[in-house]
Amino acid sequence: MAKQNPRQIQSVASTDVLAAQAAEALHLGRFKEAIEFYKQLLKQAARPDWRDALAAAYVGRAKTLSAKGLFKEAEVVLGNAVALGGAVKEPLLLLSCLIRQGQIEKALAQALRYIGTDIAEPHQRRPLSELTAALFLARPVPLKSGDGDPPARAEWIAAANAARAALAALTEQKPADEIEPLLTNIPARSPFGPVRLIVKAMLTDDPAKARRLLDGVPPASPFGSLRLAVEAALPGEPAEVIGQLGQASTAQRAFALDRLGGGSASGPPLLARLLDAERGGPGTLFNFLSKQATTLPAADIRSACLNLLPWLPDRVILFEKTFGKLSEAEKARILALAAETKQDWTRAETSWRAAAEHFACDGLRDGKLSAGIIYRHLASLALKEPMIAGEDPFTDPVVSYLKKSLDYDPDHLPAVLQLIKRYRDDGDDKDWHALTEEAVQRFPAESAVLMQAIESAATRKAYKKAAGFAKKLLAVDPINRPARQRMIELQISYVRKQMRAKRPDLAWKELAGAGEWDRSDTPNADLRINRGLVGLRGGLDPEAEARLLEGLDLAGGGAVGWFRTALQDALLMPPRQRPLSLISDELARILREVPSKPDITAIAALFSAEDVRADPKATSELLWKFVTWLRNATHTVLSIAEFHSVADAIVRGHLFEILHAFAAVGKRREPNERLWRFYEIVARTKNNPDWMYVGEEDDIDEMCRSPAIDKDRHGRSRIDRYLNGTGDDPESRRRARRRAANDTHSFDVLEDIVTSFMETISQRDVQKLVKSHGRDGGVAALADRLTKLPLGAALPRPLLEMVATTMVAAALGEAPPPF
């Protein structure tokens, strides 16, 4: 509604209309307007409700003015409210206006009017009483209770006089035994209670007791500043005392230093000047310190100034003139830290590299360790900052800096593990295996390294070697569950091979061997299920069924247990082999029931397991059965987080109408959850992003820009997988094959340039860049690298960014972007 100019209010407006406008203006916080309306109304009739409303409008207006810092004006407006109603119901507002103008005496006179009355709103009475107490002690005035005073006011005055007497005795240096009886006259629960605690804290010789007493005074109360000053003056750890003095206000510091005995008649003490210089910033502190060489220890002055140089790199020369030459390594380090403070990452990288080279050149152990530390720091910076390009434009900077760090500090285990993980995640199997072999020699008793060695050997299908590492690991760490679990998994995969080769006898032997990794306190369900299955299939064990049921119970029993058993059986036998009748009968029974929510999520998780996904031929029939079963459960209340793995299974089962049904129900239930819309699109397009309508593309774009989706790692990765067509459903795999076969995109005008660069920087390197820096960061980092190439140096930056964008799209298997 548009504001009305009060001057233009028509005096002819009817009273009812005016009253309605006034009430609305007051309700909407348009106090100035409301004041004019109510003034006009009161001219027509002196109704008490209008007078109260006018007073409320004055208070509202005063609040607005005081919020703008117009305290004098706010005080005048509040005066109008007082003239109407006799007293302000929000006295704290008036007091704050007076105090913020420095009118302490006037504020005290005003505040004392409220003591022992119930004029103020109930929630304001206690803070008002405490404020009045502090005002009274700051500007003491003679105060006596009269005969007609209410008891509450008389009590307040008695406590006030007692507190004033105690403080006076303290400042007059009276002995503690004279002050303590005065404190007993201050009731602990009165608004003067904080004075009692503070004075007691100042009288005690026990700093811990003093701190406990002071904890009873809230720092935000009007006595808070005095409390903090007394606390800063307590003896304690020098670092702590200094820390408190550093945070203290000028008044608190003056009090504390006097109390500590550091005051001086000849001006502020050295510590106060030092703290003031520190508050002035690095430049002021540097100037102050460099002039104190005669009064303070010179070595400490030098070290303190040296630590200020990263904020003042232009004073390196001045520093050298005053304190002597700095080493080249030290100078480079200062420049690197200075560049980091300005977030100039390119310069920071250059300077850090220079520092590392200088440190490494000194040949001493500390020098080499320092170089290692700096290269590790560069690797961690490269993870966060795309501008950190690395020494070699063709290698991932994180990898290259970690490698360099290990050249100088090969015994740094976290760096070794980080590099192993990096190689593994990047698919650099050769480097991964080589580094793991090297690491296991260097750190033969480190469980993290041995675990990596097991994984590396398992990937190379060197099961014996993996078992050897696992034995070493369990010798160091006998409980290590992941190692035991991994070894059982490896042996089960070997068992599957033997069964498919129709050698149940060897499979049985293998399973017996796998038993050594099993612990009775944490029995492995899959091991028991496989023993049962092999025993039944090969007729090798009369108790096979009992073993199977034991494993099934460990796997959770019911539908989950039977699906797990069926999956293990499917993975064990050649494709299209009929399942055991025991399993097929139970599954048939289960599939006649309606699935429960826990069953749905747990079974979907079974289909997400690595070995199940790796063998779609063996498990597709069970997957189809599961997904078809879900047809009866589309109304199950699943959160989007729970639904992700279910959706993965449905997409792999290629039953998109079921996905659509879940998404439609989910969208109705949670209209604000955008990912239900995403699954609707996936279902309609049958997981093919090329079949999206324009509106659907817009919806996905909007989702990608949404901060909520950006934070949802799982949701985001599903959208990316869909858009990139990198899912592991049959259609995505087919599309990927087509893309690989037809990898000659049209690059229009950029084609020649891009082709030339792509011969220099491989798609794999580009993919790595995108992986480490994200898409936008990857484009920026790639453009940086292109500038360092001979052809790149001759091209303008915007063109290089277009080339980089095209190269990233090509590396990700996408169509070239339109420019």
Next chain:
Amino acid sequence: MMTDPFSTLGVDENAGDDEIKRRYLALVRDFPPDREPERFQSYRAAFEALHTERQRLAAKLLATHGTALTRLKTASLPSPEARQQGRIFQAQVTALLVEGIEQAMARWQETSRTETQNGASRTNGT
């Protein structure tokens, strides 16, 4: 200016393993975690940041530290004998009370303003 692990533990930047461990244990003894949990956490974090040679070197290389400045401030602290002579002035107490009153009022006003703004946005929303 800065709180670094050396200053938190109150050790020299060239202190070795033994000295750092001794100092940490002494601090934990004086300020046990059950009595001073926050203080213990800060000592623990500082000890964790310095307890190996590489970590100490990294703390010195990759960041600035205020250890020397802390030593200078400590050297400027009044001596324990001087502390016995500490005085309290009425004017200082008054100044601190006025400061506390002003700060309390500023805080109250800030809270009140936030509440008013919230109320206004609720009104406009309806």
